[in-house]
Amino acid sequence: MLFAYQIEGDKLARMAPEADLAAATWIDLYRPMPPQSAAVAALGIEVPSLDEMEEIEISARLYRNAGTEVMTVVVPGLSTSKAPMAGPVTFILAPERLVTVRHHAPRPFETFPARADRSGPGCSSPDRIFLGLIEEIIGRLADLMEGTGRALDDIARTVFGGQTGKNGAVLKEALVSIGREGELLGRVRLCLLTLERALSYFSQIAEGRPGTKALNPFIKGATRDIQALGVHADFLSARVSLATDATLGMISLAQNDTVRILSVIAALFLPPTLIASAYGMNFVNMPELAQPWGYPAALALMAGSAVVTWVILKWRRWI
Template sequence: MLHAYVPQNGHLLRLDPEEGLERALWIDLYRPMPEQVAAMAALGVAVPTLADMEEIEISNRLYREDDLEVMTVVLPGLSEHKEAMAGPVTFMLSPARLVTVRHHAPRPFETFPDRANRATLSCTSPERVFLGLVEEIVGRLADLMEGIGRSVDQISASVFPSEGPATAEALHGALHRVGRESELLSRIRLGLLTIERMLSYFGQTIDDRGDAHALRAAVKGEMRDIQALGVHADFLSQRIAMATDATLGMINLQQNATVRALSVVAALFLPPTLIASAYGMNFRLMPELDWPWGYPMAIGLMVLSAVLSWLYFKWRRWL
């Protein structure tokens, strides 16, 4: 899928598929088809494959080819089957246009064209479109982190309800949600790390561009936002760890209570079992075997021993 945009009255207007790509300021490629890759090659842009984008070496993620800056980051988004994931996104910045290549769907790529006029910089040049898109991405990551904070609040409320102890189902559900939020937070932190690295690389080339002063100020502002979000991510990580420990602790308490109840029940039957075992040995010389009240006496001893054990456990507050 290919979407091409041109600036118009402060917004980004999508070009019709029949129009040529030469006048496009931003071209967004989502799971590009061979004919779309060929169209980009006609413009002098070699579209990297997914395998190239997934290379972890820094030299393969941030490099320059002639006048084309190629920068790859890892962003959270949705897969083709609408499942949460983190995948690589490549920004190819040239003096004529910005080209982005992705194989999953981060939400900022859908929302930025309609909100380009709200960016700190306008969308009159490829560099400004690039920084505006990065600003939209950072804002989206901040929104996701706020959602994680609200989710952790709900998890804490379910683990420590005001009306009484949490049920086993609520604790298991809380543990499942904690795991999902922790995984999302790890994807967000990876995205912040790679964006920070990309902006640091881009900042080294600002002096070669015509609008260096405004671009440098925008880069510094976004770097400060990323650093602040990093501190917030550390705070959320601590909250998630505390919620995990609290949930596991409550589950252990419930399990311990169940084991204690079973242990007490087993202990109540120990004295009756001892009495029944003694009278079940069937030795020839056992005077109780000839007593008319021998059987009721044995039953009474077993009941009495169980009652005395129960009273003792109650006195010791083990029940």
């Protein structure tokens, strides 16, 4: 799909599908088809393939091509099946327009057009739209990290609140939730890393672009925000590790309680079993077998041995 936007006043307006792309200030390509890539290529901008966008070398993610700056970052979003993922997004910054290429659906690309005029840099030029998108992505990352923090708070109340008792299913569900939040946090950290690299590259090439001197405060502000979120991500990573260790410890304690109960039951039945085994040997010279009180005496002896065992275990505080 191709979404084209042009500047109307101080806002971004979406252009009609049949409009001339030469008038567009921002072209957003989502899973572009060959005709859409060809339409952008006619403007002198080469659209990279998904394989090219997924290259991990810095030289493949940040470079200059025929007078345009190409910057690729990894942004959390949703796949075509609505599954959470992190995928590459390429920003192609030309003097006349900004082109973004993506194969998944990060939320900032859906929310930014409606409030582009309210972003710090504004949307009066391709450079400002680029920084506005970066600001929107940073805001989205902050929201995701706040959600992770709230989820960890709920997990901590579940694990440490004493309400789980011996319910292993609740603890297992908590462990799954911790893993899910850890994966999300990993995607956020990867995005922060690639965003910082892209901003560093943009700050270097911005000196040679007209009208970008006024953007330096926004570049520095975005860089500070990324660094602050990095510190917050480290804190949340420590909380994820703590929650994982605590949940695994609670699961071990619950399992130990189960094993202890089984051990106590086995200990209680051990003396009666020994007595029953002795009288079950049926030797000839066993006078109790011929006595009418032999069977009740054996039952009483077995019951008494079990009671004595329970008293000893209770006295030693093993149960």
